[in-house]
Amino acid sequence: MRDANSCARLLALSGRKGFWLILLAWFAHPSPVRTQTEGTIEGVLPKSSAELVIPILDLRYKSLQECGVGENFHCKDGLGREHMNARGKRIGELVAHLVDSKSLPADRAMAVLLHYDVGPSEIEDIRTALTERGKIVLPYLLKYKDRVPRIPSRDYPEGMRNGREFEQALFGDLINSIKKGKTN
Amino acid sequence: MSSTNQQTSRGEACQTSCSVVWSAEPVPEFPQASYYRARYYDSSGGRFASEDPIGFDLGGLNFYTYVENDPTALVDPLGLVFCVYKVSHHYLVCNSDDGKRWFDTILIRSGYGPDCVNNKACEAKPGGPIPQGDWTFGRIGDTPPHKGPQRIPIWPKSGTNDYGRSPGFQAHLGVNIKSSNGCLAINDPDYHRFLNFFATDNGGSLSVRP
Numbered sequence: 001m002r003d004a005n006s007c008a009r010l011l012a013l014s015g016r017k018g019f020w021l022i023l024l025a026w027f028a029h030p031s032p033v034r035t036q037t038e039g040t041i042e043g044v045l046p047k048s049s050a051e052l053v054i055p056i057l058d059l060r061y062k063s064l065q066e067c068g069v070g071e072n073f074h075c076k077d078g079l080g081r082e083h084m085n086a087r088g089k090r091i092g093e094l095v096a097h098l099v100d101s102k103s104l105p106a107d108r109a110m111a112v113l114l115h116y117d118v119g120p121s122e123i124e125d126i127r128t129a130l131t132e133r134g135k136i137v138l139p140y141l142l143k144y145k146d147r148v149p150r151i152p153s154r155d156y157p158e159g160m161r162n163g164r165e166f167e168q169a170l171f172g173d174l175i176n177s178i179k180k181g182k183t184n
Numbered sequence: 185m186s187s188t189n190q191q192t193s194r195g196e197a198c199q200t201s202c203s204v205v206w207s208a209e210p211v212p213e214f215p216q217a218s219y220y221r222a223r224y225y226d227s228s229g230g231r232f233a234s235e236d237p238i239g240f241d242l243g244g245l246n247f248y249t250y251v252e253n254d255p256t257a258l259v260d261p262l263g264l265v266f267c268v269y270k271v272s273h274h275y276l277v278c279n280s281d282d283g284k285r286w287f288d289t290i291l292i293r294s295g296y297g298p299d300c301v302n303n304k305a306c307e308a309k310p311g312g313p314i315p316q317g318d319w320t321f322g323r324i325g326d327t328p329p330h331k332g333p334q335r336i337p338i339w340p341k342s343g344t345n346d347y348g349r350s351p352g353f354q355a356h357l358g359v360n361i362k363s364s365n366g367c368l369a370i371n372d373p374d375y376h377r378f379l380n381f382f383a384t385d386n387g388g389s390l391s392v393r394p
């Protein structure tokens with residue numbers, strides 16, 4: 001019944017101006033099968049932070065699509081490896097720019113990125129930058145510690161996440177360090 | 185800086201003495217020996233002279249054991265630095281291109297948190313130590329801009345299974361004493377000693393072993 005209603009609504013919308021443009025945009029964006037864990041989604045990431053996060057996560061997502069991850073990884077050499085390395089270099093540059101930004105949208109973006117596997121040194125740089133920013137980032141860390149915001153027009157797979165245990169450790173250590181007034 | 189007896193080829197031990205030992209402290213009583221943080225390297229014998237005092241169950245392990253008793257076979261193919269990182273012992277040992285300079289440290293961490301630091305079982309996970317296999321050291325500073333001392337990128341060689349975790353591995357100064365996210369984080373003073381050691385060849389190979 002619900003499906004029939006959805007189809008009817010879709011047909012009705014198809015006559016409206018801009019419908020096909022929206023549909024095209026929807027198909028152009030990554031739309032992986034698996035989404036963020038149920039019950040952990042917290043609101044929508046504001047546009048100003050989403051604009052900083054999306055280019056990084058899109059690159060990571062492309063590598064995951066092409067090469068897999070963890071035990072399913074299959075780009076130990078060849079073209080896939082080269083593509084992955086090139087994307088990795090770009091991710092490194094984008095994260096370097098982000099940690100240097102020193103703005104509230106960047107702080108929020110960094111807190112959200114702690115949930116994603118964007119590279120070992122990149123996560124370390126984000127950790128260091130957040131620690132240096134100090135108490136100003138605490139609200140973001142506390143807000144996103146247990147929850148991942150929905151990223152507008154994206155639905156990244158679980159495989160891009162750092163894993164619950166690691167994420168908890170990252171957030172927990174950072175929050176404790178900042179509360180104690182540590183700067184590195 | 186002079187050497188009384190130059191080596192004839194990479195990997196051979198010095199025949200009489202090597203005074204060019206940049207990464208070690210000279211030992212006045214034993215001119216042929218240099219103190220390498222934790223033990224002595226006898227340049228006349230071309231190998232570590234003392235037992236490993238680290239306290240781990242190394243079973244008499246030295247560089248010769250690390251390179252499977254064939255130090256001339258396990259070298260960097262481009263003639264640069266060759267290093268072995270033993271994850272479970274958090275021990276890094278390196279040989280320079282000319283075989284005259286050595287570096288080793290235990291002030292090193294790879295992996296995050298009490299469960300995954302230097303724990304091979306975590307190598308496939310984000311936050312685990314650098315996965316075992318063969319890696320290439322890039323050039324010093326060939327990394328995105330960042331604060332602090334220069335870093336060295338580490339790329340997987342063809343065939344190394346990094347589980348899709350890299351690129352992004354680096355050798356860098358250990359800021360957090362307890363852990364890294366998988367990078368080779370070397371605490372000072374050893375990190376700056378490593379940079380000095382590495383700078384001459386500025387590139388090389390890394391073999392990561394369990």
